[in-house]
Structure formats: structure tokens, C-alpha cells
Amino acid sequence: MTRCLRYYAWAYLGPMAGYALLFGAAAAVFSQLLAVEFFDSYYQALPIAIMVLLFVMSTTLSTYNLELPLSMGARRRDLYAAVLVTFLATALVCLAVTVLTALVPEWLGWGVVAFPEFTGMDSAPRTGVPMYRPAASWPMAGLFYLLSQAAGACLGRVMTSHKVLGVILMVLFWILASGLVAVVLIVSGMDLQFGPLVPIFYGVFAALTLVCALLLRRWVLQATVR
Amino acid sequence: MRGSLSDQSLIYLQIASMLEDDILRGVYREEEQVPSTNELARAYNINPATAAKGINLLVADGVLYKRRGIGMFVAPGAGEKVMEKRRAAFYESYIRPLVRESRSLGLGGQALLDLVSRAVKEGENDL
Amino acid sequence: MTTTMDGVLSARGVCKSYGALEVLKDLDLDILPGKIYGLIGRNGAGKTTLLGVLTAQNTLDSGSVTLDGEPVWENQRALDKLCFSRELQASLFTGQNTLKVRHYLRSAAAFWPGWDQAYADRLLREFRLDPKKKICQLSKGQMSMVTILLALASRAPITILDEPAAGLDVVMRERFYQLLLEDYAETGRTFLVSTHIIEEAASVFEDVIILDEGKILESCPTEELIAQFHYISGHEDEVDRVCRGLQVLSTHQMGRHKTCAVRGEMVKLRDAEAADVDIAPMNLQKVFVALCGHGDEQP
Structure with missing residues (x-):
């Protein structure tokens, strides 16, 4: 199992962390060069950008990043366990990047940034002063990062056996992602109270993640290299 | 050692035969070491087990013997043993095919014997 | 080793x-x-x-x-x-x-x-x-x-x-x-x-x-494996006579010249040697073709 973890560390997590840092740094740097409003929206899109990155890259976890180790004598159950740990580790790393991108500009005195209210799901009303809501936002963002990977890995598997269905799902995903960006931008300007819906959101997304993880388990334990 | 192997007979037999030829030619003298199975395998790009089979054949015939930890050596009297072996096979491998061939050419027994005498005489003249 | x-x-x-x-x-x-x-x-x-x-x-x-x-x-x-x-x-x-x-x-x-x-x-x-x-x-x-x-x-x-x-x-x-x-x-x-x-x-x-x-x-x-296979060729009647008792894998005929790829013990080969036929060994590739050619092979 450690071999599988080490493999995923340099084949998946490493590049992913690199990209996430790049996105985060770009968000922080560009925001300083441009107007504050743009900064708000740009920064609010960061988690979504990361989710897209994770979704697309994690498709490899059920394609060549699964078949390659398998062809080199790795056990399927070790690979599955390693994939789960990798999901978690990657989600945490991306979360750290997201959080740092929020905190570092403040520490450097560049100004306080507004974390996406949408992901905040905070029931406290907006005061008019942009501020980030770490406690409420981050678990949700972390969950989204997990879900993106689990769903992406599932999509990768679907694409290998049912190309047409996979393409349809991929297209749907892109539409959803664009829609989500728009929704975030709109909602962050409004004073929405999600209140009692928050636990339901958590429940739904956690359940989706679980479903994807279980599907993945079934596919991985029966995986073959032709 | 001759260059390469043909596919006219089994490889291990060719290996054995080549070693015998070299012993008769004096390439390997009595009590001298012959190439190891690995050396033979390398030289002809063959499986060491095949080379070993050829060598074992000669060991079984008493042409080679093994010195443990060192290798295979030409046994004393190997030259004569090879000659004996070949003389015994001479009838099967040369004489009988010769008779068959002459029969198929329509040469009777006496005609064949005349040809053989002539060849023997020519051979003596060459010497 | x-x-x-x-x-x-x-x-x-x-x-x-x-x-x-x-x-x-x-x-x-x-x-x-x-x-x-x-x-x-x-x-x-x-x-x-x-x-x-x-x-x-x-x-x-x-x-x-x-x-x-x-x-x-x-x-x-x-x-x-x-x-x-x-x-x-x-x-x-x-x-x-x-x-x-x-x-x-x-x-x-x-x-x-x-x-x-x-x-x-x-x-x-x-x-x-x-x-x-x-x-x-x-x-x-x-x-x-x-x-x-x-x-x-x-x-x-x-x-x-x-x-x-x-x-x-x-x-x-x-x-x-x-x-x-x-x-x-x-x-x-x-x-x-x-x-x-x-x-x-x-x-x-x-x-x-x-x-x-x-x-x-x-x-x-x-x-x-190779030692078991041979080509027997010559006049078709002789070849047929010799091949009786041997497993014939394929035949190729040109006029009265017939060639058979056969599989058999050395003992049976002895009889073949006495007859007026050519006996040739087969290499692995030819053995493979004879065994797996399934009707589209040639000796």
C-alpha cells in the first residue's frame, strides 16, 4: 500500500498541488493588479477553478493511473485505499492553498479578501465590509474538493467503457461548472440566508461523495489491464 | 570452433559434434579444458541448457569429464573414443546411404565395389 | 548460475x-x-x-x-x-x-x-x-x-x-x-x-x-519437440507407404512428387530411411506452422 501511496504522491498529488498553488498565486497576484471588485469575483472563482482542475485530473485515477500500477503488480485493494487517501490528501492540500490565498494577502497587508459567501453558508448577515468566514466556508470547500475528485474518477471510468455517455456527462459537467461560477458571482452580492439548509447541503454532497466512492470501489476491485 | 549452427540437426548434437571435431583436430588436447556451457551459449546465442546437453552427451560417452568447481576437461584417450564412436556410426551414416544411393542409380553391388576400390587407390596416390 | x-x-x-x-x-x-x-x-x-x-x-x-x-x-x-x-x-x-x-x-x-x-x-x-x-x-x-x-x-x-x-x-x-x-x-x-x-x-x-x-x-x-517432426518426400506411392503408421500433419503434392510433414517416433523413421524417400528435419517455425496452420500451410 505504501508503494501505491508513493506512486500517487508523485504522479497525482504533486502535480495537483503545483497547479493549485499556481491558481492560488495567480488569484492573489492578479487581484492586486486589478480593481478590488474584480478581485472579489476572481478570488471567489478560485475554489471553482480548483474543483474543475480536480475533476478533470482525477479522471486519470480510474484510467492510466489505475492501469499502470496494476500492470506493475499492485493489488487492487491497495490501489483503492491509496486512492481514497490521495483524495483526502489532495483535498487538504487544495484547501490549504485556498485558505492561504485568503490569508496571505492579509498578512502581507494587501487588504482583506472576501471568501466566497456561497461556500460560506454562514447564517450571519453581511455587514457590508468584505470579510472571510473561515470556519463555515472551509469544511464545505473541502467537501467539494473531495466530491470533485470522486466524481471525476467515476467519470473517467464511465468514459472508458461507454464513451458516448462519458462525453455527455463531461459536457453536462462543463455546463454545470459555468453555471456555478455565474451563481457564485450573483449570490455573493446578495444577502442570502441559508440557515437550516446548510446541514442538508452537507448531507447531500457527502452522500454524493460516498456514492461515487462506492462505485469506484466496485470498479477498482474488478479492474483489469487488457 | 565453426561459425554457426544449421537447422539440419538438433543443436545439442551439433555442439557435441563440433567439440568432437575439435578434439580430433587437436584444438583441445587431453586434460585441457573445453569451453563452459555459458561460454558456448554466449558464442552461439543458444540456451545454456542446450549447450549443457551437448556437453553431457560427451561426458556420458567418456569423451569429457568434469572437474568439480573448475569445468569440463578432455578425458584421456578421448581422441580414440571419438574415433570409435564415429567408426561405429560410420556404417549407418555413410555406408548404408551410399548403398541406397547407388541402388537408386542402378549400380549393382560389383559396380559399387569397383568405384570404392578406385577411390581408395586415388586416396593412396594423394598421400 | x-x-x-x-x-x-x-x-x-x-x-x-x-x-x-x-x-x-x-x-x-x-x-x-x-x-x-x-x-x-x-x-x-x-x-x-x-x-x-x-x-x-x-x-x-x-x-x-x-x-x-x-x-x-x-x-x-x-x-x-x-x-x-x-x-x-x-x-x-x-x-x-x-x-x-x-x-x-x-x-x-x-x-x-x-x-x-x-x-x-x-x-x-x-x-x-x-x-x-x-x-x-x-x-x-x-x-x-x-x-x-x-x-x-x-x-x-x-x-x-x-x-x-x-x-x-x-x-x-x-x-x-x-x-x-x-x-x-x-x-x-x-x-x-x-x-x-x-x-x-x-x-x-x-x-x-x-x-x-x-x-x-x-x-x-x-x-x-523438433525431434519428432520430419518431412518425407519423394514418389507419392513410396511416401504413402512410408507414412502409414505415422501421424501426417500436412501434405503437398506436385504431380507425382509428394511431401508430407509427419510426426513420429525415431523407430518408425528407421523404416522410412530404408525406402527411397528424402527425410528432412523441421525447424521450430515449420513445426509450428504444421501444427497450427489449420489447412493453410505449405511445407
Whole structure:
């Protein structure tokens, strides 16, 4: 199992962390060069950008990043366990990047940034002063990062056996992602109270993640290299 | 050692035969070491087990013997043993095919014997 | 020759189908340690499928594959001893069109406990392979070189190579046989080489395994197999007389000249020698064609 973890560390997590840092740094740097409003929206899109990155890259976890180790004598159950740990580790790393991108500009005195209210799901009303809501936002963002990977890995598997269905799902995903960006931008300007819906959101997304993880388990334990 | 192997007979037999030829030619003298199975395998790009089979054949015939930890050596009297072996096979491998061939050419027994005498005489003249 | 601690890799009653297509049919096979095996079979005979099943990289419908008596499926101890170096193609793993050679080899180093990096580097230099290149950018010959490199450097006790000579020119093929024999002389590990290029490789294989239509047709020492086959040719009446009592695999006739490929014991051959027919040996390639040609062969 450690071999599988080490493999995923340099084949998946490493590049992913690199990209996430790049996105985060770009968000922080560009925001300083441009107007504050743009900064708000740009920064609010960061988690979504990361989710897209994770979704697309994690498709490899059920394609060549699964078949390659398998062809080199790795056990399927070790690979599955390693994939789960990798999901978690990657989600945490991306979360750290997201959080740092929020905190570092403040520490450097560049100004306080507004974390996406949408992901905040905070029931406290907006005061008019942009501020980030770490406690409420981050678990949700972390969950989204997990879900993106689990769903992406599932999509990768679907694409290998049912190309047409996979393409349809991929297209749907892109539409959803664009829609989500728009929704975030709109909602962050409004004073929405999600209140009692928050636990339901958590429940739904956690359940989706679980479903994807279980599907993945079934596919991985029966995986073959032709 | 001759260059390469043909596919006219089994490889291990060719290996054995080549070693015998070299012993008769004096390439390997009595009590001298012959190439190891690995050396033979390398030289002809063959499986060491095949080379070993050829060598074992000669060991079984008493042409080679093994010195443990060192290798295979030409046994004393190997030259004569090879000659004996070949003389015994001479009838099967040369004489009988010769008779068959002459029969198929329509040469009777006496005609064949005349040809053989002539060849023997020519051979003596060459010497 | 050093001996390695591997045991016997056995397949018993292995059946595998892809949908309605039966690829492996009740197949039995034993791979004993310390030998170089050649696996030959026609296209579509199921060689790659068999190799995948033997190494637990492909599933089987029924039967069992064991190493040292333990099933290989999901068995790390067994998997550590097995190396299956696949025939590389641009489309080898799903979605890996941009996989780099370096990535491939680095993964191998991560997974095989016996991986010899120094050996791998030496071979990279000798083959003049650029590790930064993507697999899909390699020529067929270069892909074969990667297959060979992976197999040799893995130092796995049981190493399987699928089409290692495909795409190589004759000089490189000779070099491959040399490398294989050198490694074998040094380590005595078990090799199983699946190849189309039969005759060149025949002298390298101690044992040959013939896979035909999903079953093992022959699995025995190469020279023993070849010794059983001969061509008998001459006048058709003589040939027919001689061939009575021998298993005739194929015949070819031109007018009254008839040639038969036969299989039989040396004893029966004795009688043939007395008759007015030509007897010639068959090499492995011709034996293979005679056994697996199924009606479209020529002597």
C-alpha cells in the first residue's frame, strides 16, 4: 500500500498541488493588479477553478493511473485505499492553498479578501465590509474538493467503457461548472440566508461523495489491464 | 570452433559434434579444458541448457569429464573414443546411404565395389 | 548460475471469455523455475490474455492460477515475483497518450522490489532511448526496447515479455537474445517470452509452449519437440507407404512428387530411411506452422 501511496504522491498529488498553488498565486497576484471588485469575483472563482482542475485530473485515477500500477503488480485493494487517501490528501492540500490565498494577502497587508459567501453558508448577515468566514466556508470547500475528485474518477471510468455517455456527462459537467461560477458571482452580492439548509447541503454532497466512492470501489476491485 | 549452427540437426548434437571435431583436430588436447556451457551459449546465442546437453552427451560417452568447481576437461584417450564412436556410426551414416544411393542409380553391388576400390587407390596416390 | 527462490506458476482449468468469444478454454500450464520458455501462437490465439491472467492483471471466468501453491489474485507475495512487461502501443493504457518513458520506468522502480536502476540506466544508454519522450512518440522498435528494458531491470524471479522483438531490426534482435542469455546466465531467473519471430528465438528457448485456439497444444523442451517432426518426400506411392503408421500433419503434392510433414517416433523413421524417400528435419517455425496452420500451410 505504501508503494501505491508513493506512486500517487508523485504522479497525482504533486502535480495537483503545483497547479493549485499556481491558481492560488495567480488569484492573489492578479487581484492586486486589478480593481478590488474584480478581485472579489476572481478570488471567489478560485475554489471553482480548483474543483474543475480536480475533476478533470482525477479522471486519470480510474484510467492510466489505475492501469499502470496494476500492470506493475499492485493489488487492487491497495490501489483503492491509496486512492481514497490521495483524495483526502489532495483535498487538504487544495484547501490549504485556498485558505492561504485568503490569508496571505492579509498578512502581507494587501487588504482583506472576501471568501466566497456561497461556500460560506454562514447564517450571519453581511455587514457590508468584505470579510472571510473561515470556519463555515472551509469544511464545505473541502467537501467539494473531495466530491470533485470522486466524481471525476467515476467519470473517467464511465468514459472508458461507454464513451458516448462519458462525453455527455463531461459536457453536462462543463455546463454545470459555468453555471456555478455565474451563481457564485450573483449570490455573493446578495444577502442570502441559508440557515437550516446548510446541514442538508452537507448531507447531500457527502452522500454524493460516498456514492461515487462506492462505485469506484466496485470498479477498482474488478479492474483489469487488457 | 565453426561459425554457426544449421537447422539440419538438433543443436545439442551439433555442439557435441563440433567439440568432437575439435578434439580430433587437436584444438583441445587431453586434460585441457573445453569451453563452459555459458561460454558456448554466449558464442552461439543458444540456451545454456542446450549447450549443457551437448556437453553431457560427451561426458556420458567418456569423451569429457568434469572437474568439480573448475569445468569440463578432455578425458584421456578421448581422441580414440571419438574415433570409435564415429567408426561405429560410420556404417549407418555413410555406408548404408551410399548403398541406397547407388541402388537408386542402378549400380549393382560389383559396380559399387569397383568405384570404392578406385577411390581408395586415388586416396593412396594423394598421400 | 544462482538459483532464485521462485516456485511453480500453475494454471489449472483456466477459462476466459470476452462476451460470447471464448479465448481460453480449460487451459492447464506449468511454468517451472529457472528456465527460458518461449510462448508461440497465432494472432488471436489468446497469448496476451493468457499472460494477463497468469499475472492477475486480467480476470478469469473459472479455474485457478497459483504460484507456490497460493493463488496469485491480489496476492502481493506472488505479485512481487512476477513481472509482465507488456507490448507497448500508443494506446496501451486508457487515456495515457502523453505518458512519458520516464514516468513508465519510474513507476516500475516504485513497484518492483528487485528493480535494478543501474542496469536500467545502462540499458537506456545502450538503446539510446530518451526518457523524456512520450511513449506515443516512440517508434515501434523503441517501444520494444522499453519492453525489454523493463523486463530485464525488474530482476523479477518470473519475468514475462510480450513481443519484445517486434519492430526491432535484426541487429537489435540478436542483441536482445544476447542480453537475455547474459541475464539468464547471471541470475538463472525464469523467463517467458511471447514472440512471433519463432525461428531466430528457438535456440534461446529451453522449453516451448504452443497456444492454439485457447488451449496449450504443446509444452515441452524445444529440441524434444523438433525431434519428432520430419518431412518425407519423394514418389507419392513410396511416401504413402512410408507414412502409414505415422501421424501426417500436412501434405503437398506436385504431380507425382509428394511431401508430407509427419510426426513420429525415431523407430518408425528407421523404416522410412530404408525406402527411397528424402527425410528432412523441421525447424521450430515449420513445426509450428504444421501444427497450427489449420489447412493453410505449405511445407
